Amino acid sequence: MNDQAPDLQPAPNSPQVDNSASLGQRFAAFMLDGVFMVISMMFLMQYLGMTEFDPNKAQDAQAMQSEILAKVAALSNGQKVLLALFPYISFLVLHGYLLSRYGQTIGKRIMGIAIVTMDNRVPPFFQLIVQRYLIQWLAGRVPMVGGILRLVDILAIFRADKRCIHDHLAGTKVIDLRIPVTQGKPTSIIV
Structure with a gap:
């Protein structure tokens, strides 16, 4: 891996190349990031004592839901705040350095793509x-329409420019680092 931050400026008078990441690459990166988030949440749930359940209730969805709600209600206020904020804290801990240095999450790094x-x-x-992630997180929390807003944001990726609404708001795009920015002389790319 090259530790240079991507500076993929095309040489003057070079023809531009579409170096957009494929939908498959973006989806795989999203899924990988989701796996890392689930693993981090499992550690928190274990820490809060929320992973042990009555095996007799495991067959009954309503009983399981009641038990989970009872465990959440039994948490202290501080633990409830930690539970609510943990996904965002975990995201920044897992991906903050890579995002600031390379424009990548762990999943994007594995897939060879970058923002x-x-x-x-x-x-x-x-x-x-702020412009790419916080807006998505806040939109997703809008009562009754948050899920629809997130879905519309994500479905925008199927347009010709392969950019979601959050990409447009942040002035970003996701590129495949294996595709040079211009035809001809290769540019510096991190992979």
Whole structure:
């Protein structure tokens, strides 16, 4: 792996190449990131004592739901706040360094793709977190329509430019680092 931040500026007068990451690459990166988030949540649930359940209730969905709600209700206020904020904290702990340095989450790093500005530079970290991620997180929390907003955001990826709404809001795109920005002389790419 090359530790250079991507600076994929095309040489003057070079023809531009579509280096957009494929839908499959983006989906695989999303799924990998989801696995890492689930693993981190499992550690928190274990810490909070929320992983042990009555085996007799495991067959009954309503009984399991009641038991989970009872365990959440029994948490202290501080633990409830930790439970609510943990996904966001975990995201920043897992992906913060890679996002700030390379414009990548762990999944994007594995898949060889990166988030860049429209001129192929790593976006400033604050811009990336606020305009790309925070907006998604807040939209998802809007009562009754949050899920629809997130779905519309994600489905925008099927347009010709392969950019979700959060990409447009942040002025970013996701590129395949194996595809040079221009035809001809290769540029510096991290993989």
